[in-house]
Structures are given as C-alpha cells and as structure tokens.
Amino acid sequence: MGLSSFKRALWVFHIATGSCNGCDIEIVAALTPRYDVERFGIKLVGSPRHADVLLVTGPVTRPMAERLKRVYEQTPDPKAVVVVGGCGATSGVFYDSYNVVGPVDAIVPVAAYVPGCPPRPEAIIHGVVTAVAKIEAAAAGEKR
Amino acid sequence: MSALHLLWQGAAVVVGGGILGLVYKGFDRKLAARMQSRIGPPLRQPFLDVGKLLVKESVVPKDAVGWLFRAMPFLAVVASFTVLLYLPWGPFPAILSGHGDAILVLYLLAVPALAMALGGFASGSPLATVGAQREIVMLMSYEFPLAVAVVGVVWRLATLGGGPAFSLAAIAAVPLWTQVGPLGVIGLAILAACLLIVTPAELSKIPFDIPEAETEIAGGLMVEYSGTYLALFYLADAAKTIAMAALVVTLFAPYGIAGLLGLSGAGAQAVDLAFHLVKIFAVMFTAVTTVRVAMARLKVDQVARGFWLQITAVAVAGLVLLVLDRMVMG
Numbered sequence: 001m002g003l004s005s006f007k008r009a010l011w012v013f014h015i016a017t018g019s020c021n022g023c024d025i026e027i028v029a030a031l032t033p034r035y036d037v038e039r040f041g042i043k044l045v046g047s048p049r050h051a052d053v054l055l056v057t058g059p060v061t062r063p064m065a066e067r068l069k070r071v072y073e074q075t076p077d078p079k080a081v082v083v084v085g086g087c088g089a090t091s092g093v094f095y096d097s098y099n100v101v102g103p104v105d106a107i108v109p110v111a112a113y114v115p116g117c118p119p120r121p122e123a124i125i126h127g128v129v130t131a132v133a134k135i136e137a138a139a140a141g142e143k144r
Numbered sequence: 145m146s147a148l149h150l151l152w153q154g155a156a157v158v159v160g161g162g163i164l165g166l167v168y169k170g171f172d173r174k175l176a177a178r179m180q181s182r183i184g185p186p187l188r189q190p191f192l193d194v195g196k197l198l199v200k201e202s203v204v205p206k207d208a209v210g211w212l213f214r215a216m217p218f219l220a221v222v223a224s225f226t227v228l229l230y231l232p233w234g235p236f237p238a239i240l241s242g243h244g245d246a247i248l249v250l251y252l253l254a255v256p257a258l259a260m261a262l263g264g265f266a267s268g269s270p271l272a273t274v275g276a277q278r279e280i281v282m283l284m285s286y287e288f289p290l291a292v293a294v295v296g297v298v299w300r301l302a303t304l305g306g307g308p309a310f311s312l313a314a315i316a317a318v319p320l321w322t323q324v325g326p327l328g329v330i331g332l333a334i335l336a337a338c339l340l341i342v343t344p345a346e347l348s349k350i351p352f353d354i355p356e357a358e359t360e361i362a363g364g365l366m367v368e369y370s371g372t373y374l375a376l377f378y379l380a381d382a383a384k385t386i387a388m389a390a391l392v393v394t395l396f397a398p399y400g401i402a403g404l405l406g407l408s409g410a411g412a413q414a415v416d417l418a419f420h421l422v423k424i425f426a427v428m429f430t431a432v433t434t435v436r437v438a439m440a441r442l443k444v445d446q447v448a449r450g451f452w453l454q455i456t457a458v459a460v461a462g463l464v465l466l467v468l469d470r471m472v473m474g
Binding site for chain 2: 008009010011033036038039040041045046047049050052074076077078
C-alpha cells in the first residue's frame with residue numbers, strides 16, 4: 001500500500017513546548033464532533049512512537065528544548081513536524097524572553113507552519129495535510 | 145481429511161478471520177463515531193492504518209530486552225489467530241476440531257494478554273511497566289468469572305449427555321436453552337450476561353482499557369511499540385475481538401436460520417455462515433462498541449474488586465441455578 005495509505009491514516013502526537021494553552025485547545029477542538037479529524041483518518045495518539053506527525057505548540061522554553069529534541073528522535077521515520085500557532089513559528093510576543101530558546105525550527109526541522117493566535121481548527125487540519133504532502137515529495141525524491 | 149486440505153482450510157480461516165477482524169473494527173469505529181454524532185473514518189480505515197504502520201520504521205529501544213520485545217507481537221498474533229482455528233464457524237466445524245476444546249481456547253485467549261504484558265515489561269519504559277502490571281491484574285480478575293461461565297455451560301451439557309465434555313463442536317450442536325428447565329434458563333441468562341461483561345475486559349476496551357490508558361499512561365503496554373510490531377498487535381486485537389465474540393456466540397447462541405428458511409445444501413451453509421457472522425457482529429456491537437461509547441475508564445482497583453466479588457458472585461449464582469436445575473430436572 002505504501003505511502004498512498006500514509007496520507008489517509010495519520011497519527012498525530014501533540015507536544016506543548018511552553019504554549020499558553022490557546023493552540024492546544026484548538027487542537028482538541030479539531031477532534032470534536034464539529035470538525036472530527038478522524039473522518040480523514042487523523043488520530044491523536046499518546047506516544048511519539050506511534051506518531052507520524054508532531055504538532056508543536058508554543059515558543060520553546062529552555063527546559064523544553066532538550067525534551068522536544070528527544071521526542072523528535074523517538075518518533076519513527078517517516079515523520080513531519082507541524083508548528084501550530086504564531087509562538088512556535090516566530091516565538092511571538094516572547095521573542096526576547098530570557099527563558100525562550102525557540103522558535104521551534106531552531107531546535108528541530110519543521111515541515112509546515114500554521115500561523116494564528118490561535119489558529120482555527122480548519123487551518124490545523126490543512127497544516128497537517130500540507131506536511132504529509134512534503135513527506136511524500138521527499139519519499140518520491142529518494143526513489144528517483 | 146488430507147493434510148493439504150487441512151492446510152488450505154486453515155489458511156482460508158486465518159486470512160478470512162484477519163480481514164473480517166479489520167472490517168469489524170472499521171464498523172466499530174464508524175458506529176462509535178455515529179453515536180457521538182461524528183462522521184467517522186471510512187470503513188477501510190483499519191486496513192489503511194495497518195498499511196501505514198507497515199511502512200513506518202520499527203524502533204527497538206536501547207533499554208529494551210531486544211529478543212523478547214521483538215518476539216511478543218508475533219506470539220500475540222499467532223495465539224489470537226490460532227483461536228480462530230479451534231472455533232466452529234456456523235455450519236462448518238472447527239478446522240482443528242477434535243484436537244482441542246473449550247479449555248484450550250480459554251488458555252489461548254489469555255496468551256495475547258500475557259504476550260502484551262511481557263512485551264511491555266521488556267520494553268524498558270516505566271509507562272509500559274505500569275501498563276503491563278495493570279494487564280496482569282486485569283487478567284487475574286476476569287479469568288475467574290470467564291471460567292465459571294464456560295464451565296457452567298459445559299458441565300450442564302455433559303450432564304445431559306451431549307457428546308464429549310468441553311468439546312466446542314458438541315456445545316455448538318446442541319443449544320442448551322431448550323433442554324434445561326426454567327431455573328436453568330435463568331442460570332444460563334446470568335452466565336451469558338457475565339460473559340458479555342467479561343468480553344470488553346478480555347479485549348481491553350473502554351471501560352477496561354486500563355493497561356493502555358492513552359490519556360494517563362500514554363498507551364501503556366504499547367508505548368514503545370512502533371511500525372510493524374504495532375501493526376502485529378493491531379491485527380492480534382482485531383482477530384481476538386472476532387474470536388471472543390465467536391466464543392460467546394458458540395456457547396450461548398449456536399442457532400442457524402437455514403432450517404427456518406427451508407434451505408438445504410450449499411445455500412443453507414452460506415446462509416448459516418452469514419447468520420453466524422451477523423451474530424458475532426451483534427455481540428461485538430453490544431459488548432464493545434456501545435459500551436465503549438457510553439462509559440469512561442474504570443480504575444484498576446474497581447475492576448479487580450468488581451470482577452472478584454460482584455461479577456464472580458453473580459456468575460457463581462448462575463452456576464448454582466444450573467446445579468439446582470440438574471437436581472430438579474434430573
């Protein structure tokens with residue numbers, strides 16, 4: 001079945017690296033009956049070992065940087081990181097904080113950014129799908 | 145029966161059981177979603193999930209006991225698919241009929257749980273260890289009411305002279321309900337209810353998903369499993385769901401409808417097989433899908449106490465009613 005089943009069965013792991021909980025609540029909103037990401041085969045899992053996509057929220061605080069790296073390494077290949085929210089993308093209003101070492105792409109490679117404070121659930125779903133398109137493009141590139 | 149014939153039939157049951165398990169899992173997820181007024185995943189979602197897991201990297205953690213960690217998913221799959229070979233399929237006798245009985249099926253049903261627990265202990269993660277301990281506690285709690293329910297049916301059948309004791313073929317051939325008195329019918333109904341309560345526990349489904357508990361111990365037993373190994377546990381779970389539901393059907397509702405429809409020959413066999421699958425689906429829908437949507441997760445001490453005291457007491461009451469029925473009816 002290969003990668004064609006990949007994009008229809010995405011398992012997502014959520015890691016908050018110092019977010020204010022705004023984006024996290026929007027991620028949960030995407031699971032509710034109103035948005036129901038499970039109809040696309042997207043499922044929230046409890047362990048990075050089961051995950052295909054990491055959803056990272058928040059600017060990366062100093063203690064979380066090491067943990068974010070470890071979670072990224074624990075995730076089996078092929079994988080993609082999606083940054084949810086403005087803080088993860090640019091460190092947002094915390095850009096000059098003594099305790100912030102982010103943004104996320106300074107710590108781990110990022111496939112897609114979902115801007116917004118917080119982003120809407122539709123935007124999060126779109127971000128996940130975009131990230132998977134990148135995994136597929138990368139896999140196609142390796143084959144050539 | 146020639147060895148080749150046996151091999152061919154066995155392969156058909158294993159492949160068919162695996163496909164059926166995944167299809168029923170798809171129905172389970174779709175129906176659960178509809179009950180929560182969601183659209184839900186497509187019916188082929190479990191196939192997509194397995195396909196995706198097979199593409200993924202399979203990580204063996206550095207702290208894990210490598211060979212044990214790798215071997216346990218295979219043990220779980222082999223054990224759960226072997227159960228399918230010992231169960232009668234509607235009009236068709238079990239493939240390995242005569243080579244094993246209800247006791248063997250009970251032991252085989254416990255093997256996937258033990259394999260998962262051993263795999264959890266071997267994976268070197270504290271979350272998996274907690275999950276494995278919970279799995280063992282669960283196993284010790286639900287096995288007793290399960291055994292009482294099965295032994296009750298088998299014993300009453302043996303007293304009526306229905307073929308060799310503990311043979312599933314004999315149980316399937318003679319439905320007990322019409323042969324016992326009113327006390328016996330009440331006792332059988334109680335045992336059937338107990339078995340339906342044990343079913344989600346045996347399958348580690350909500351409210352008994354304590355060993356996995358994603359929101360609490362991050363997937364528990366499964367926490368370090370990825371890729372192919374996770375796909376194998378996924379398949380084992382699908383096959384075990386079918387096996388457990390088929391056991392309930394065989395023990396308590398081994399009826400066919402071909403006689404009522406006046407069919408015979410191949411047509412009758414096809415109709416009875418389809419009806420058997422519908423009954424398996426009905427058991428899964430009642431005992432797994434509806435329950436897991438309607439309930440939240442119980443605590444492990446509640447489950448242990450509930451199964452050891454309340455459910456066991458109820459099951460033993462059912463057994464006593466069957467014994468009284470034997471005294472009255474002779």
